[in-house]
Amino acid sequence: MTATTDTLQLRREVRDFLAEERARGTVLGRPDSWLTGWDPQFSRRLAGRGWVGMALPPEYGGGGLGFAARVVVIEELLAAGAPVSAHWVADRQIGPSVLAHGTEEQKQRFLPAIAAGRCYFSIGMSEQEAGSDLANVRTRAERVPGGWRLTGTKKWTGGAHVNDYAIVLARTSEHEDRHQGLSQFIVDLRAPGVRTEPIRLISGEHTFNWFHLDGVEVPDGMLLGQEGDGWKQVTGELAFERSGPERYLSTFPLLVSLTRELRRGAATPDQQARLGALLARVFAVRQLSLGVADALDAGRPADVRAALVKDLGTRLEGDIVHEVRRILPVTADTGATPGSYPHHLAYALLHSPGYTLRGGANEILRGIITRGLEQQS
């Protein structure tokens, strides 16, 4: 992507906004803030600036801008470690998905609320027996008069205890080909029969849940897209989910923290070179990621390149943690002052196993990459 006057201006505006928020004490520069930084007030202020649902059409309250503009905003927010997790899923994938597959009624109901930063979604895909092998979902949706009854248990459902809705992948019919007969539903997380139980991260933080659906009744109007098209719809979202800045910037705030510490004294040539090597890699992964955003904007397929960005970027997120520790040794400490270098290091480290797992385990994605290239050649 070549920076245009518009995107430069937008970038400056977001930086000014973040400076105000830092002064307010809401942006702490924490790593992985898109996973754990839940702040509805922040989400609403961001939406007030027009920076949530940016790619949605204006008639549904969106900004009518391309993905490239959204990427500018997201990059700035993640690099700064801003608390964006409340509206994260709604903004990233539910908005585009409802726009692509939803009924007019669903668009009217959800899109303006998403763009206003007031409607928060969880993703109910993974289950006990359906991790990387997502087609193995066991949650069932049975026909009842006027709708569906959903029964099953989702796992790792982020924010299900605080969000408004979840998008749930469930089996609506049996077929020899497991990829058929799956459908997506929008489930009200306050509906009777919904129950969540925390699954704590190794850091002790609560963001994931068991998400039980005990015969939850979902009206017909909350089926998203066509019955039986769930697999196609879900995989269509993956390029958005896998190639964005959150696949390489999750630990960038730790690099910011490190440079702040290094500036206090005289950095050695070795420290300079090691820092520079990490920045060179961030630069390069960013360029690849921007290339995918351009492809998505132009409506070109980007599955393979998205998988590639995700593998490279998330490995880099982990590498940053370990290399930063070598550049400026410090004892990682969750008890240290929030916002301090040892505090950031501790959380970046405790979150590190997740980087290469979420959004599809990297080992599985590499299969997509080699298959893609063989087909081209």
Add this chain to the structure above:
Amino acid sequence: MTTALATHVTALRAAGRLAEPGPFAETVLGHLALALPRAPLTVALADGLTLAYARPAVTGVGPAGTSGEDAALRVSGALPRVPYGATATVLVLAEGPGGPVLFPLDPARTTVVPGTNLAGEPRDTLHLHDYAVAADDVHPLSPAELAEAGLRAALARAALIAGAAERCVELTVRHTATRTQFGRPLSRFQAVKQEEARLIEESALVGAAVDAAARELSLVSVAAAKAQASASVAEIARIAHQLHGAIGFTELGDVRLATTRLWSWRDEDGDESSWAARLGREALAADDVWALLAV
């Protein structure tokens, strides 16, 4: 200018991919130097010359006359490992007594010690003993032009690396798809797929960084592109050879044409440590490390 640069970089990637045998990159660079807004240069060097481009510091550049008023120079020192230095017309960029200068060099008036890099490309060391440069041949450069020449040289080398990396991918994907062991193509083995994906990724990473630097030439973009290109060489060459098996380790295989170049090019025009250190220093001097990367 940026568009012309992007076109040159595309051509250089192709040259790197084809292991083109000749001073193509150096010639392109020479012409880029000519494209600098310095009218006399376009006159000083005729078209059709094969140009190499040498920027190493020489040990002594002094005025030819005792007064120092004449622009003529006398130069002593060594230009180490100049690409095709014995056969090409060499353009020298150096710090002169009154600032940076550029002048053409006649190899016949130097002492040439021939050499090659790991790929067999000529890398000749030229020794200058009180070498006289006529005033008409001395072209003053601004410090910015001298700095930009260094960036262009590094970017050109990174583009060659990107091309040779693509070649490694091409050859490796072809080999693993056609070579059968235990009754199936190598590419059907999970362990092979994992390595192959990493090779593809690392090559794509280098290409993306090089393209970005070609679009927006700056110290940061070039430092990042060359640091990453050089840093990726080890992994790219390792996987390409590992998946090629014994044939790639011998002259029977073609992958060596790419990998030996990669191993040489990563050191030429600045290795990964020196460019990374420059980038690191920039980052520590800046207010906002993110703003440095995302302009």
